[in-house]
Amino acid sequence: MRAWLVGDFSAVEPRACLEAIKVCIEEAIERGEPIDPMVHGLAHRDPWACAELLVGPRAIAVPEGVRAALGVAEILEDVMQPSGLYRRFTELAPALGPEILGVAAHRHPEALWQLRLAQGLEPVAGTAALAATRGGPRFAPTCAALASAGLERALVGAAAQGELEPMLALYRAGKRAGAVRAGAALLDAHPAAPLVPWLAAVHGPALGPLLREIAAALRTDAARSALRLVAADFVTEVGSGPSLG
Amino acid sequence: MEPTTTPDPGTLRPPRVALLGRGGLLPFVGHFQGELSLPGGGLTLGWAGRVTTGASPEMGWRAARAVQGALARKGPIEADRRRALSVMWARLDAVARDLLGPLGGDDLVLLLCATDEEGSAISAVGVDAVFGAEPEGAVNLWVSPPHPMLGLAGLPTKRPGAVLVEVAPPWLIGSPQGVEDDPSGQPVAAVLPRCGVGP
Numbered sequence: 001m002r003a004w005l006v007g008d009f010s011a012v013e014p015r016a017c018l019e020a021i022k023v024c025i026e027e028a029i030e031r032g033e034p035i036d037p038m039v040h041g042l043a044h045r046d047p048w049a050c051a052e053l054l055v056g057p058r059a060i061a062v063p064e065g066v067r068a069a070l071g072v073a074e075i076l077e078d079v080m081q082p083s084g085l086y087r088r089f090t091e092l093a094p095a096l097g098p099e100i101l102g103v104a105a106h107r108h109p110e111a112l113w114q115l116r117l118a119q120g121l122e123p124v125a126g127t128a129a130l131a132a133t134r135g136g137p138r139f140a141p142t143c144a145a146l147a148s149a150g151l152e153r154a155l156v157g158a159a160a161q162g163e164l165e166p167m168l169a170l171y172r173a174g175k176r177a178g179a180v181r182a183g184a185a186l187l188d189a190h191p192a193a194p195l196v197p198w199l200a201a202v203h204g205p206a207l208g209p210l211l212r213e214i215a216a217a218l219r220t221d222a223a224r225s226a227l228r229l230v231a232a233d234f235v236t237e238v239g240s241g242p243s244l245g
Numbered sequence: 246m247e248p249t250t251t252p253d254p255g256t257l258r259p260p261r262v263a264l265l266g267r268g269g270l271l272p273f274v275g276h277f278q279g280e281l282s283l284p285g286g287g288l289t290l291g292w293a294g295r296v297t298t299g300a301s302p303e304m305g306w307r308a309a310r311a312v313q314g315a316l317a318r319k320g321p322i323e324a325d326r327r328r329a330l331s332v333m334w335a336r337l338d339a340v341a342r343d344l345l346g347p348l349g350g351d352d353l354v355l356l357l358c359a360t361d362e363e364g365s366a367i368s369a370v371g372v373d374a375v376f377g378a379e380p381e382g383a384v385n386l387w388v389s390p391p392h393p394m395l396g397l398a399g400l401p402t403k404r405p406g407a408v409l410v411e412v413a414p415p416w417l418i419g420s421p422q423g424v425e426d427d428p429s430g431q432p433v434a435a436v437l438p439r440c441g442v443g444p
Contacts (some may be wrong), residue, residue: 172270197306201271204441205278205293205309 005033007041014042014049022053022060029064036068043072047079055080055088066093070103083113090121097121098128105129109138110145118151126154134163143169152178160185164198171202180210184217191226207231259289259360260413263440265426273441275305275346277313283321287361288329292316293440294355295421297346304346311344312337312353326359326366327407333357334368334404342400351399356419364411371398373422377414378433386429387414398422 003011004024014021021042028035043050053060054069055076066089069076076085086104090097101114101121105128108114118125126146133139146155147169155166159182167182186193195214200207211231218224259282266272275297282289297308315336322329334357342349354371367388369375372395377387388394394408398421416433418440420426428436437443 168270194303194306197302198271200276200306200309201274201302204266204273204443205276205313206442209444 004038004041007037007039007044009041009045014046015052018049018052021049022058025053025060025065029060029062035064036071039065039068040072043075047075051076051079051085055085055092059088059092061092063093063096066096067099070096070100073103073107077107082108082111083117086114086117090117101128102132106132109133109142112145112149115145115149115151124153124157126151127157130154130158130166134158134161139163140165140169144172147173147175147178150175152181156182156185159183160189162186162190162193164193164195167195168198168202171199176210176213180213180217183214184219184223187214187223187227188218188220191220191222196227196230258415260291260358260365260415260417261442262291262293262356262358262417262419263437263442264293264295264354264356264419264421265424265428265436265440267421267424268426268439271302272439274300274302275309276441277309277316278441279313279317281317281321283323288322288324288326289360290322290329290333290358291360291417292333292355292357293419294353296350296353298348298352298423300346308345308350311340312355315340322359326361326363327409329359329361330357330366330368330407331404333359334401337400340400345400353400354398354419354421356417358413358417360413364409365413366407366409367394367413367417368405368407369394369419370396370401370405371422372396372419373424374420376416376418376420376428376436378416378418378436380415380433382433384416384418384428384431384433384436387417 004021005028025035025038028038039050050072054065086100089100098121101118104114104117109129109132114129115126118128122128129142133142143155143165152170152175155170159166164186167179167186170182171179183195187195199210203210215224215227264276276295278293280291294312296312297305316333319336322332324332356369356372359366373390374386375388376384378384393406418436426439
């Protein structure tokens with residue numbers, strides 16, 4: 001048993017002594033001792049046995065167990081569907097919702113099941129997925145997934161932090177009104193953002209109507225001035241009608 | 246009775262000009278499009294083009310604005326359609342090549358159309374094919390290779406020739422070199438968004 005506490009299960013066949021391992025984990029929790037080494041060792045020795053004890057029907061339903069299981073989520077995903085795994089975590093330890101979602105969003109930011117899970121756990125669903133991927137190559141696909149799933153609020157929030165991709169993702173997903181809101185949020189917070197060149201790259205050169213919609217949604221004078229400076233000549237040149245106001 | 250060679254001015258409709266995008270996530274980097282017409286009618290100019298293949302959106306935007314500005318800033322032209330096209334090509338001489346991206350304008354694609362009471366004159370660089378369409382109709386191949394109007398991309402070193410027609414299709418859609426999209430037979434409403442033309 002002492003060996004188990006430090007994660008050494010080399011002398012046993014874990015599936016043959018699941019009950020004893022469960023008792024060992026529960027007692028360690030009661031004593032306030034860390035169970036991460038034990039869970040880590042068990043997951044590497046026998047992922048199925050680890051899943052049985054920590055997320056199965058007779059799992060140790062305490063936050064300490066779920067927190068330790070989150071530390072070996074990558075291994076547990078080999079023996080369980082990720083969608084079911086993280087949903088089960090939330091059933092076992094509802095109080096750990098944000099923590100569970102953080103791991104799920106980090107590992108599966110673009111997965112629809114993760115975004116659905118987020119809808120029950122986050123005030124603004126999709127925020128964790130965007131935070132987990134911001135600055136990396138998975139940010140754009142994550143924005144695209146959120147746009148397809150209709151999680152516009154999180155995308156508008158990310159746009160307000162200076163990101164162009166949320167607006168582009170919403171536009172590409174055919175969510176024009178959302179793209180307009182994201183573009184306005186971006187410019188209100190970051191008037192110097194290169195919104196117009198990027199919008200032209202996805203929409204095409206006849207930008208007048210779209211820019212006027214964005215202009216109408218702006219809240220700050222700085223953003224209005226910036227948009228007028230960048231776009232007004234072009235809009236006039238292509239004969240798209242009234243100025244940007 | 247001799248067949249008429251001059252269309253009825255009452256039925257003249259200046260064609261609108263568009264250019265197919267590249268597809269992908271950023272299909273319209275470096276694209277530009279415009280129209281100019283004299284107040285009260287007369288000559289109408291329309292164009293669509295692109296420059297800076299493969300550049301960033303910011304670089305493409307700067308280059309497209311430079312070309313757009315050169316074509317449009319001096320306003321409409323009081324000339325016949327052939328002379329007007331020549332003036333439009335000459336306006337490009339004023340564009341600083343260092344504004345036109347890494348290739349300095351050697352990747353310029355431009356489809357130009359000038360329409361007066363006699364008909365339309367159409368000229369191009371870097372276009373592989375030109376399609377025509379009615380506003381509610383299907384897109385059809387209008388000029389296909391080999392044809393003198395279809396040729397290499399880039400700022401022309403001599404004025405490109407022009408095709409003269411009495412009545413051009415209401416939409417002229419250029420297919421730039423390297424774009425695989427073949428819109429033949431498709432409704433124009435489905436093709437125009439692929440040219441960046443839409444609401």
